[in-house]
Amino acid sequence: MMRAITMEQYGHADVLHETEVAEPEVGANDILIEIKATSVNPIDWKIREGYLKERIPYTFPLILGWDAAGVVKKIGTAVTRFAVGDEVFSSPDLMRNGTYAEYVAVDENMAAKKPSNLSFEEAASVPLVGLTAWTSLIDVANMKEGERVLVHAGAGGVGSFAIQLAKAHGCWVATTGSGKNIEFLKELGADQVINYEEENFEDVLSPVDVVLDTLGGEIQERSFHVLKKGGRLSSITTAPDEQLAKVHAVKTYHVSMGRDGDTLAKIAELLENGKIRPVVEKVLDLSDVQEAHRISETRHARGKIVLKV
Numbered sequence: 001m002m003r004a005i006t007m008e009q010y011g012h013a014d015v016l017h018e019t020e021v022a023e024p025e026v027g028a029n030d031i032l033i034e035i036k037a038t039s040v041n042p043i044d045w046k047i048r049e050g051y052l053k054e055r056i057p058y059t060f061p062l063i064l065g066w067d068a069a070g071v072v073k074k075i076g077t078a079v080t081r082f083a084v085g086d087e088v089f090s091s092p093d094l095m096r097n098g099t100y101a102e103y104v105a106v107d108e109n110m111a112a113k114k115p116s117n118l119s120f121e122e123a124a125s126v127p128l129v130g131l132t133a134w135t136s137l138i139d140v141a142n143m144k145e146g147e148r149v150l151v152h153a154g155a156g157g158v159g160s161f162a163i164q165l166a167k168a169h170g171c172w173v174a175t176t177g178s179g180k181n182i183e184f185l186k187e188l189g190a191d192q193v194i195n196y197e198e199e200n201f202e203d204v205l206s207p208v209d210v211v212l213d214t215l216g217g218e219i220q221e222r223s224f225h226v227l228k229k230g231g232r233l234s235s236i237t238t239a240p241d242e243q244l245a246k247v248h249a250v251k252t253y254h255v256s257m258g259r260d261g262d263t264l265a266k267i268a269e270l271l272e273n274g275k276i277r278p279v280v281e282k283v284l285d286l287s288d289v290q291e292a293h294r295i296s297e298t299r300h301a302r303g304k305i306v307l308k309v
Contacts, residue, residue, distance in 0.1 A: 004101035005289050006061040010050030013290040013297075016100075021061070024097065024105035031082050031108050032074035033090065037124035037283075038099040039067040040292045040305045041157060048293065056094065065099035066091050068106070069114055069123035070309075079108045081261070087114040089268075091127035091259050100289060102309060112264035115271040122278040125304035126161070130267045130276075132257045133162040136212050136234040138169070139263075140253045145170035147209040150201070150226060152219055154190060155181040157304045158236065160279040162212050163188045168275040174208065176201050184302065188279075202226050213237060224248045279303025 002023045007015045026032045044064045046052055069089040072082050082088065090111035092104055114123045136158075137143040149166045153159045154175030166173045167189035174192040177185050185193045194201045200222070207228040213220045216237030221244065223233055229249040233240055240252035270276045281301045284292050285308050292305045 002102040003286075004063050005065075005286060006063055007048060008060050010048065010053065013045070013048070013293040015048065016064075016289050016293065018287055019061075021063070021101070023103050026074050026076050026105050027107075028076040028078040029107050029109070030076045030105045031072050031079055031088070031111060032103055032105050033068055033070040033088060033111070034073045034103055035068050035070040035099055035101060035309045036120035037069050037309060038065045038286070038307050039124045039128075040289075040296045040307065041066060041128050042296060042299075043128075044098075045293045045297050063097040063099075063101050065101070065307075066094060067124050067127045068092065068099040068104050069120040073103070076108075081108045082111065087120075088112065089114045089123045089127055089264065090261070091131055091257075091264075093259065100286060100307065109261050110259045110264075112261045112268050115268045117272055117274075118278060121283050121306045121308060122280060124306050125157075125278045125280050126267065126271065127264060128257070129157040129161045129304065130165075131259060131263060132158050132236055132255070133165050133212070134263055134267060135258045136236060136253075136255045137162060137165060137210065139258060140255055141210045141212075141232040141234045143169060143171060143210050146172075148172045148207070149174070149210045149212070150205065150208045150223070151175045151190075151212045151214075152223070153177070153214045154185045154188065154193070155302050156214060156299070157279075157301075158214050159212075160188055160303050161276065163190050164276040165270070168270055171210075174201075174205055178300075181302065207231070210234070213240070224250065280306050282306070283308055 072086045092106040175190045202225045211223045211233045213235040239254040245252045
């Protein structure tokens with residue numbers, strides 16, 4: 001048995017409860033990770049509230065959480081990439097139970113060695129946002145060195161990673177944020193920080209090659225006006241308007257994150273080389289998960305909220 005945070009129904013943060021559940025079964029290609037830390041992502045509370053129940057058919061009890069950093073405790077009979085005792089990090093399959101627990105079983109192809117210079121708490125903040133940013137900017141939008149990139153909501157989990165990833169690939173980066181985050185965003189490497197409380201980004205930004213949309217809605221629509229012809233818009237929220245894309249002669253993508261251990265290993269290399277740093281707003285105990293969700297739901301957390309297991 002293991003300690004875990006489970007939910008028996010959709011609802012507010014108070015549906016999350018600490019309990020004892022069976023340890024995950026380890027398949028032939030799985031590694032069993034003893035979790036030292038996990039983190040909270042917006043998808044966690046969106047699933048918890050039931051916003052995605054039409055798209056993702058979960059059964060209860062459900063364990064949320066899709067980031068893990070920890071130590072390999074068992075390996076499946078076909079595992080070749082890891083050994084017992086390895087320190088790893090991962091963003092597991094959304095359709096398997098999550099990481100608000102003492103253990104999680106993941107396919108070895110979804111894990112990578114933990115960056116040696118990061119604590120478990122720092123490493124747990126990275127996988128989902130790192131893979132989302134990488135998929136959006138590199139795999140999908142084909143971001144190239146020297147291009148101009150706009151990252152919306154740069155202080156958030158995905159945004160703060162995306163700014164650094166674009167800079168590490170030799171791009172010029174603009175981002176949007178509130179007044180209190182301007183200096184922080186400059187520290188992350190942003191070349192132009194647009195205070196959305198005082199100005200509209202389309203009024204002050206010269207055309208860019210790539211937009212990473214983390215907000216959707218009106219912000220996404222306005223983003224078409226700052227793209228060069230032939231530019232690319234990657235959205236991790238709602239599917240972009242194809243008619244608007246035609247009018248502005250740009251390409252658009254609705255991104256579904258890849259969960260690839262090889263990409264995670266490339267991200268680990270950037271972290272070890274100091275080209276990207278994790279951004280952790282707060283570290284709480286796993287038992288404080290309800291508070292962590294409430295902070296995340298404000299959408300004003302800087303970087304990530306980590307849960308120590």
